[in-house]
Amino acid sequence: MKKNESSEGSERLSRRTFIKKSSLVPLAGFFGAGADEASYLPASVVRADRVDDPVRIGLIGYGQWGREIADTLSRMPEADLVTICDSYDVMLKRAERSYPDADRTSEYAALLDRDDVGAVIIATPTHQHKQIALDALAADKHVYCEAPMASTIDDAAVIARAAREATDQVFQVGLIYRSNPQHRNIFQFIRSGAIGTPAMARAQWHSKESWRRASPNREREQALNWRLDESISLGLVGEHGIHQIDTTSWILRGLPSAVTGFGSIVLWNDGREVPDTVQAVLEYPRGVNMTYDASLATSFDDAYDMFYGSDSTIMLRDSKGWMFKEVDAPLLGWEVYARKDTFYREKGIALVANATQLEAQGQDPAADDPNVETPLFYALKEFIDNNVYGPFESSAGYRVGFDANVIAIKANEAVTSRSRVEIDPALFEIG
Secondary structure, three states, rough: OOOOOHHHHHHHHHHHHHHHHHHHHHHHHHHHHHHHHOOOHHHHHHHHHHHHHOEEEEEEEOOOOHHHHHHHHHHHOOOEEEEEOOOOOOHHHHHHHOOOOOEEEOOOOHHHHHOOOOEEEOOOHHHHHHHHHEEEEEHEEEEEEEEOOOOOOOHHHHHHHHHHHHOOHHHHEHHHHOOHHHHHHHHHHHHHOOOOOOOEEEEEEEEOOOOOOOOHHHHHHHHOOOOHOOOOOOHHHHHHHHHHHHHHHHHHHOOOOOOEEEEEEEOOOOOOOOOEEEEEEEEEEHHOOEEEEOOOOOOOOEEEEEEEEEEEEEEEEOOOEEEEEEEOOOOOOHHHHHOOOEOEEEEEEEEEOOOOOOOOOOOOOOOOOOOOOHHHHHHHHHHHHHHOOOOOOOOHHHHHHHHHHHHHHHHHHHHHHEEEEEHHHHHOOOO
């Protein structure tokens, strides 16, 4: 593997090695195997140090999501976006206007050759992830790879095996809810038994948009619209649904054994091959099913996740959560003092991450909390924290990323075939 031979790189490596072997090592419990029970390092622990020595990052892919990543990094003083890569010149010119201090290149190999870039973020189309991820790991870079990891199970397995072998490198998959404080708060809450016996789960994502991108260049237009090509796209259930389905797998602590899917083009009849409206039913252990639906034909009711149990039901929506108790559920005590928000005929008890229920009483349930960042922010923060104090196992490492990828691919197969597809447990073996 390539090693950083510059004096600056050697100094950084020595400092990082010292940190890993010093008194901060006990903080490893915030990561890795304990990631389901605890949050990663809080900002107050690491921010002052990181401003003086920011993690130098290269971004590969400057499309719509790549620009969102760049904007998020710009709000993090502990991150230094030093170079941006995109194969399309127009995107590089756009990057120059927005981030004039960052270098630009059309070849990701040139980015990987830089000794002063220690970490890379892969935000290209899904089917392009494999080779970039393999090359980045071989170049001794820490890697944040957007989800899904790949458009085929074989490609995802190759990436996972390479990440498994790179024991001194951070590898994190962009399953952003795994790092999100509100989702982690809800995970702890459900695990404590607050919902009683899990009964079912439901999630949706609605956004009225075509998914089609225009360009005066025919070749460029085809590249932009890769999501509408059924040969390389995992469709709505794979490209978007992977995040909410993974949340259910995490909350239920299990993997589905089968999925039944339905997909139709109900609005955007423009020659596309990928359905604009989908439904899927995933069969989890102990008879618990998850229903998922996504649509580009309607924006009504936006997106949310629901977890139903014998004692209560929990809703996750944006950065907020609520618990709806059954009338025969046992009294927990604290809910007497918590804020209650009305949803039609139901009253939801506010569940707020990193705050006491009393502090949450005065919040407007419909308003955004100015103290809460996006799930992407927290995912990137975990990656950056891990660059300095790790490598520890990421909350969304190669194992979690691969499992979610398998489920997304089989769910898309069920949707496109409008059938029930069994998920062989052997598919989750990385090899």
